[in-house]
Amino acid sequence: MINRVLIIGAGGVATVVAHKVAQNSHIFHEVMIASRTKSKCDDLVKKLGREDFKTAQVDADSVEELVSLMTSYQPQLVINVALPYQDLTIMEACLECGVNYLDTANYEPKDEAKYQYSWQWAFHERFKKAGLTAILGCGFDPGVTGVYTAHAAKHHFDEIQYLDIVDCNAGDHHKAFATNFNPEINIREITQRGKYWENGQWNETDPLSVHQPITYPQVGPKESYLMYHEELESLTKHYPTIKRARFWMTFGQEYLTHLRVIQDIGMARIDEIDYNGQKIVPIQFLKAVLPNPQDLGKDYTGETSIGCRIRGIKDGKERSYYVYNNCSHQAAYQETGMQGVSYTTGVPATIGAMLFFEDKWQRPGVYNVEEFDPDPFMKYLNEQGLPWHEEFDKDLEL
Ligand code: NDP
Numbered sequence: 001m002i003n004r005v006l007i008i009g010a011g012g013v014a015t016v017v018a019h020k021v022a023q024n025s026h027i028f029h030e031v032m033i034a035s036r037t038k039s040k041c042d043d044l045v046k047k048l049g050r051e052d053f054k055t056a057q058v059d060a061d062s063v064e065e066l067v068s069l070m071t072s073y074q075p076q077l078v079i080n081v082a083l084p085y086q087d088l089t090i091m092e093a094c095l096e097c098g099v100n101y102l103d104t105a106n107y108e109p110k111d112e113a114k115y116q117y118s119w120q121w122a123f124h125e126r127f128k129k130a131g132l133t134a135i136l137g138c139g140f141d142p143g144v145t146g147v148y149t150a151h152a153a154k155h156h157f158d159e160i161q162y163l164d165i166v167d168c169n170a171g172d173h174h175k176a177f178a179t180n181f182n183p184e185i186n187i188r189e190i191t192q193r194g195k196y197w198e199n200g201q202w203n204e205t206d207p208l209s210v211h212q213p214i215t216y217p218q219v220g221p222k223e224s225y226l227m228y229h230e231e232l233e234s235l236t237k238h239y240p241t242i243k244r245a246r247f248w249m250t251f252g253q254e255y256l257t258h259l260r261v262i263q264d265i266g267m268a269r270i271d272e273i274d275y276n277g278q279k280i281v282p283i284q285f286l287k288a289v290l291p292n293p294q295d296l297g298k299d300y301t302g303e304t305s306i307g308c309r310i311r312g313i314k315d316g317k318e319r320s321y322y323v324y325n326n327c328s329h330q331a332a333y334q335e336t337g338m339q340g341v342s343y344t345t346g347v348p349a350t351i352g353a354m355l356f357f358e359d360k361w362q363r364p365g366v367y368n369v370e371e372f373d374p375d376p377f378m379k380y381l382n383e384q385g386l387p388w389h390e391e392f393d394k395d396l397e398l
Contacts (some may be wrong), residue, residue, distance in 0.1 A: 003029045003357045006075035006099075008060050008090060009082035010035035010044055012181060012294045012338050013104065013139070016346025017081055019336040020384065022048050027354050032073050034058040035082065047337065060086040066093035075099055079353050081346070083185060084108045084115065091123050091134060100132050100356060104139030104349050105185070106230045113188040113270055115230050121366055128365040135361060136368050138352035139345035140306055140325075141167055141247075142231035144386070146370035147348075147377045148308040148323045149235055154374060156321050156392075159241045162311040164398040165229065168250040170219040171302035171329045171340060177258040178291040180341035184283050187268050190259065195228035196246040197236045208256070214248060214397055216305040217389070218326055224248040234368040241312070246398075262286065297339040300329035304340045307388075309396040322391045325381070335385065344386060351380040 005028050007017055014033065021028045033041040034056040041055035058069050060082050070078070070093055080090050080103040087107035094101045108115035120136055127134050137143055145165050153160055169180060179186040194205035210226035229247035236245050251259075262268050269282040307324025325344070332343035352369065355361035361372045369377075381388055 003027060004073070004075045004077075005031055005353060005357075006070065006073055006078045007031065007033045008035065008058065008078060008080050008086070010037065010040035011081070012342035013345045013349070014081040015044055015294065015338050016332075016336045016342050017079055017350050018044055018048060018053070020347055020350035021353070022050050022053075024350070024354060027357050030054075032056060032075065034069060036060070061089055063089050063092045063096070066090060067096050070094070070097040070099050077102060077353055077356055079349055080104075081349060083182060085110050087120060091120065091127075094132065094134070095123070095126055095130055098130065098132065100362075101127075101134040102138055102349065102352050102356065103136060104143060104345055106137055106142070108188070111270065113192050117230070117233050117368075124366040131364045133356060133362050133364060134366040135352050135356065135372075136366060137231060137234070138349050138369050140348055140386075141165060141229060142234070143345070143348040143352075143369055144325065144381065145306070145308055146231050146235060146368055147374045147381075148388070149239065149310070150370040150372075150374040151378050152308065152310050152321055152323065153239060157310065157312040157314050157319065160239050160310055160312040161241060161243045162398075163235065163239075163242055163245040164309040164396065165231065165245075165247045166214055166216070166224060166305075166307055166309060166324075166398075167248065168214070168216040168219055168222050168224070168305040169302075169341065170216065170222060170250070171300050171304065173291075173296040173300045173329075173339070175291050175296070177255065178296055179293060180296070180339065181293050181345070183287045183290050183293070187259070187262070187283060187286075188270065189229075190227065190249075190251075191263060191268055192228065194226045195232070196226060196244065197232055197242065198244045208251070214250075216250075217324060218303065219305050222250040224250050231368075235370060238368065238370050248398075293342070294338060297329065297333035297337060297342075300333060300339045303328045304344055306344065309398055311396065320393050320396050322394065322396060323388055324390075325386045325388050327386060332385075347384050347386050348377075348381070351377055351384055354380060
């Protein structure tokens, strides 16, 4: 059986996926990279030295174009590392062509900065009926954070009660302001209202208004801001014993000042404005002038540290548990030419695809990562460049 995979997108995350797929050619026998700009796919294949990888141009907003591409290439799996806007069109095309699906970020409409799983979960019955698997949110967060939680639930807790996902980027790219992944998606995410789960309901906070220092391994204390993040929705659904679930991310003062100015002067707007008789979306224009996240790797120093801090019950006793990974931007760059944020997203996406082809993560329907067996994924994390560490019964600070 020939395993044939179609990677959609040719940005920072796709570059890491392509490297990892190339390193695991015993699983990925035939590969195509397709994106809006074909020359980026060609450059990537050239950089990899893998002229056997095919490339194609596709507008992933068009079901018709996707169907035509999938019909001619006949992949078993699509790894969607384009943008969250394309999730639904790609899922629709997968159904039409009998192709399985994996992504790293949940759908959000272009005209509203709001993401929720309902749109993609609504495909469940259709995927199930078609005998196709869809794996949602298989990056780091969401992705590894869900697998960490599943691992904790399987091996260390009878009941998970408190979950804090802590995401620190202690790296320095030596630019005045830059985002670590697609600026449009990133700024939309950070400027929305905060939200966390407590005692059976969602509580909202003003954007970045709740913060406290949290100490990260090998990094030290960093001011961390409460934000809404998509895995909170699926994890509170799949682990109903959770009393409180929150997500924290670190930001430097400089970053926050730039962000405030960007918002104050209207450059974070996602609606169309008229400029010299032409319609432009300010945040898309901003993306065009900001540093490209893919070019940050060379001078990026420091590391990321992302993990889950969990409290709950094991054998009738309270227990606390911390599982995390630290990823060096320089090491990621040496291996793939991309910085740590693209790396920590692309490696888990590739692992999810490996487990799909090994029949370990295959089940007809639409699933979040925590619904699959975490064990083979945790094993691959150690082998594929994102080793994890765990600490028991220490002060979690939260
Ligand atoms: P980039 O902007 O670097 O890359 C996006 C790619 O998608 C580009 O190659 C772009 O093409 C392509 N693309 C955009 N629109 C279309 C379209 N209509 N048709 C075909 N291709 C299209 O983004 P990143 O690589 O940084 O991020 C990729 C994904 O990863 C995003 O969905 C992001 O949200 C997600 N992510 C997930 C994380 C996680 O931990 N779960 C963390 C970080 C990112 P072009 O070059 O022509 O613009």
